[in-house]
Amino acid sequence: MRRARRLKNEINVVPYIDVMLVLLVIFMVATPMMQTGSVDLPSVGQANTPPENPLKVSVGAHGDLTLLGSSGKPRPVDKGELAELLRQEQEKNPEAAVLVAGDKKASYESVLAALDEIKALGFKRVGLETTRK
Numbered sequence: 298m299r300r301a302r303r304l305k306n307e308i309n310v311v312p313y314i315d316v317m318l319v320l321l322v323i324f325m326v327a328t329p330m331m332q333t334g335s336v337d338l339p340s341v342g343q344a345n346t347p348p349e350n351p352l353k354v355s356v357g358a359h360g361d362l363t364l365l366g367s368s369g370k371p372r373p374v375d376k377g378e379l380a381e382l383l384r385q386e387q388e389k390n391p392e393a394a395v396l397v398a399g400d401k402k403a404s405y406e407s408v409l410a411a412l413d414e415i416k417a418l419g420f421k422r423v424g425l426e427t428t429r430k
Contacts, residue, residue: 348394348422352386354379356411358402376414383418394422 353365362379365371366386374382386393395415399408408425415423 348396351394351396351422352383353426354395354397354411354415356397356399356403356408358400360403360407362411379411380414380418383415383420387418387420392422393420394424395420396424396426398426 350367352367355363355365355371357363362374362376363371364374364379364382366382367389372382383395397408397411397415399405412423412425
């Protein structure tokens with residue numbers, strides 16, 4: 298009688314392990330030689346002359362707003378008061394400049410909301426106050 302041949306249902310994994318080890322060595326050698334990526338940020342030009350007596354709006358860490366108007370005293374305000382006080386300042390000086398300063402811990406959303414609110418009032422000279430070291 299003839300014996301039936303049994304098929305092996307096993308996968309030989311030794312070649313796969315060899316390939317993986319070769320790839321591991323290649324990546325271990327190549328990784329330290331890779332250069333880190335750099336991002337080219339756009340540059341921003343400075344105004345020729347800084348605005349005289351700008352209105353300053355400060356955005357606090359928790360989104361609270363403070364207005365330093367022409368009176369020279371900082372005054373905590375909410376969004377409604379800010380709009381009203383800025384309208385009054387705009388009536389006095391239509392070409393008034395407004396600077397917005399955000400706390401380091403303030404969210405971008407609250408700073409952008411303040412900028413949008415100010416631009417919606419019709420101020421043409423609106424900018425961000427930055428600190429230079």
